[in-house]
Amino acid sequence: MPNPGAxxxxxxxxxxVPGRRIVKFGSAAGAIxxxxxxxxxAIGITDQLDAAQGMLTDVIMxxxxxxxxxxxxxxxxxxxxNASGLGVAASAGAGNVAIGYALSAWADGDIIDVAIARHSVT
Known part of the structure; x- marks a missing residue:
């Protein structure tokens, strides 16, 4: 069960933007x-609701x-x-950024809790 922060x-x-995806800032001010x-x-993870273009969506940061x-x-x-904003295991590489750490093991298509702690992966 997630425990969204402050x-x-x-x-x-x-x-x-589908729900439960990693997001970044878009090209317009205030957009993701x-x-x-x-x-x-990456700046955070969207809540569970899908957002159509132009809709507001909450980003857990x-x-x-x-x-x-x-x-x-x-x-x-x-x-x-990954290319669709889904979570994948981060590998070391120049410029690679992790949004956080998996709080459980996962298989393809699972929804898991991730502790948000943005950091470089080296």
């Missing part, structure tokens, strides 16, 4: 889009949040975004 902020979806790479400057995962991984693994 910092949850609403942003406008610059394009459709799904993160699409491990090198994206501290604490923990539910995230839809791709692939497989272990509890404690650093988590980053």
């Amino acid at each position: 910092f949850i902020k609403s942003y406008t979806a610059e394009a459709a 889009v799904a993160a699409a790479a491990a090198t994206d400057a 501290s604490g923990s949040a539910e995230l839809k995962m791709s692939g497989t991984g272990a509890a404690g693994a650093p988590v980053t975004a």
